[in-house]
């Protein structure tokens with residue numbers, strides 16, 4: 621994919637607008653965050669972009685094609701993405717290939733090749749409950765990637781993790797993204813996470829939810845723990861807080 625665009629999206633429930641006139645875009649290889657408080661309409665916007673929800677107004681385009689209301693063009697990791705508890709990790713992760721018509725054994729073979737890169741080696745035959753939260757998230761991310769290696773929507777992929785595991789995951793994630801260059805839209809309400817991961821951040825606020833500002837994070841990647849305590853980091857954070865509060 622080269623470009624994903626959502627233009628002038630408005631969604632209402634029971635006559636009241638939830639999100640209003642939202643326009644965002646994602647270019648090839650970018651990580652772009654959607655940042656905003658709980659209830660501002662982030663997941664609603666993702667439901668529109670993924671084609672699960674038809675907006676009241678606006679359109680979604682992928683490489684110039686109108687995909688509004690059409691599912692299956694982008695991969696989507698749901699906010700409560702959960703692996704199926706009764707399936708092994710390899711069967712959970714290889715599901716996208718099986719859905720696409722691959723034989724189970726072939727799907728497992730293809731999937732197994734990614735396990736090392738995603739830090740999952742040795743977990744193939746385990747069940748989700750036997751893995752740590754961070755490992756489960758990596759498995760869910762690999763499954764999302766196998767749905768589409770072009771565009772991914774990730775709804776709060778790291779929010780269930782403790783802050784140390786989260787930091788480790790951020791560094792890991794930026795490394796992997798350097799390799800696979802998956803164009804990614806990511807939802808978070810964690811300001812630090814948005815600054816560390818993003819090329820650009822759309823800050824959402826208000827009722828109905830709107831894009832208040834687009835913040836460009838012009839810093840080299842990967843960004844490590846030194847960046848998190850740097851002056852430029854604090855400057856971005858102060859600016860974003862001033863938009864949100």
Ligand SMILES: Nc1ncnc2c1ncn2[C@@H]1O[C@H](COP(=O)(O)OP(=O)(O)OP(=O)(O)O)[C@@H](O)[C@H]1O
Nearest residue numbers: 633638656657658659660661662663664665699809
């Ligand atoms: N199917 C629905 N019917 C009516 N209202 C809904 C529906 N889905 C969401 N809403 C409302 O829309 C608003 C935005 O919800 P949404 O889930 O998009 O927020 P969010 O920004 O993702 O929040 P969170 O960070 O808590 O996940 C909320 O007020 C929610 O109650």
Ligand SMILES: [Mg+2]
Nearest residue numbers: 662663664699
């Ligand atoms: Mg949400």
